Amino acid sequence: MSALHKAKFIDPHTVCLSDIDGRGQRSVTTANVVIATGTHATRDKSIPFDGQRILISDDILTLEKLPRTLTVIGAGVIGLEYATIFSALGVRVTVIDKRDHLLPFLDREITDNLAYHMHQNRVTLRLGEEVCKLELMSDDKGERVKITLASGKQIVTDKALYSIGRTGATETLDLSTAGITPDERGRLKVNEFYQTSVPHIYAAGDVIGFPSLASTSMEQGRLAACHAFNEKTNSQPELFPLRHLHHSGNLDRGPQRGRADARRHSL
Ligand SMILES: Cc1cc2nc3c(=O)[nH]c(=O)nc-3n(C[C@H](O)[C@H](O)[C@H](O)COP(=O)(O)OP(=O)(O)OC[C@H]3O[C@@H](n4cnc5c(N)ncnc54)[C@H](O)[C@@H]3O)c2cc1C
Numbered sequence: 001m002s003a004l005h006k007a008k009f010i011d012p013h014t015v016c017l018s019d020i021d022g023r024g025q026r027s028v029t030t031a032n033v034v035i036a037t038g039t040h041a042t043r044d045k046s047i048p049f050d051g052q053r054i055l056i057s058d059d060i061l062t063l064e065k066l067p068r069t070l071t072v073i074g075a076g077v078i079g080l081e082y083a084t085i086f087s088a089l090g091v092r093v094t095v096i097d098k099r100d101h102l103l104p105f106l107d108r109e110i111t112d113n114l115a116y117h118m119h120q121n122r123v124t125l126r127l128g129e130e131v132c133k134l135e136l137m138s139d140d141k142g143e144r145v146k147i148t149l150a151s152g153k154q155i156v157t158d159k160a161l162y163s164i165g166r167t168g169a170t171e172t173l174d175l176s177t178a179g180i181t182p183d184e185r186g187r188l189k190v191n192e193f194y195q196t197s198v199p200h201i202y203a204a205g206d207v208i209g210f211p212s213l214a215s216t217s218m219e220q221g222r223l224a225a226c227h228a229f230n231e232k233t234n235s236q237p238e239l240f241p242l243r244h245l246h247h248s249g250n251l252d253r254g255p256q257r258g259r260a261d262a263r264r265h266s267l
Helices: 077-088 108-120 214-228 251-265
Strands: 005-011 014-019 025-029 033-035 039-041 069-073 092-097 124-127 131-139 142-149 154-157 159-162 166-168 201-203
Touching (some): 077 092, 092 154, 142 159
Parallel strands (some): 033 201, 069 092, 069 159
Antiparallel strands (some): 014 025, 039 166
């Protein structure tokens, strides 16, 4: 079967596959289904994304020239990844987030260090600030973006990367036909065997949310398939490099406690 098909449910056991070029379609009837459609960048309808100046993380990979200034909206893992890459390349980067701290799921001493090194690389962190408007504009410096914050401040930047999170790619699957309802961010809830509310329909990977990592997504898919076919499986979650730096965020608990929590929180 060609990999280039778009799938949607016709009933709980039948999936319709449409050619990506729209030329043909056929249906497949199956005992079990694994939904592993991943996520896409969350967008806000009020923002005029143009893929050139107001970008999501897919667009930024298509830039042909480095901008002079880049403003990253959303200090999550992806936003900070690009903020640090572009600042290392000499771009003046500003990061805006409504939270007061970077990556609150990490130890504070680590995020303090990250913030220190970002400052050293001339990154401006505007934490505790909420973005209310993004506009395409032009001035004597060229085609740019104006960002208005709830505090009334305005930032003008060459490019803006909008990175406030990811939404489960479930909107075109016709899940209601299969009897499944995603949450408000398109994600699917599963049990310990990766079964959705409809037991023969499994979901794995980013579409089920945290931790949304490549390695864990693959392992979830494997466990779901093994369960569907009643195969014995041996999962070794301790091998996955997940949350090794994590604890509740309370510095007083110290590194020893952090390590214990990390073990407990592994998948
Ligand atoms: C910018 C960025 C940086 C990242 N960095 C890291 C990192 O450093 N380390 C790490 O471990 N993880 C990282 N991740 C996360 C990692 O990419 C994901 O955890 C992983 O790709 C999830 O795999 P998945 O199979 O669940 O989804 P995906 O890899 O998103 O695959 C889903 C697939 O389903 C297809 N699809 C969607 N809808 C349909 C449909 N209706 N019909 C048919 N096909 C469909 C999509 O086209 C896609 O090919 C990063 C993610 C992003 C966005």
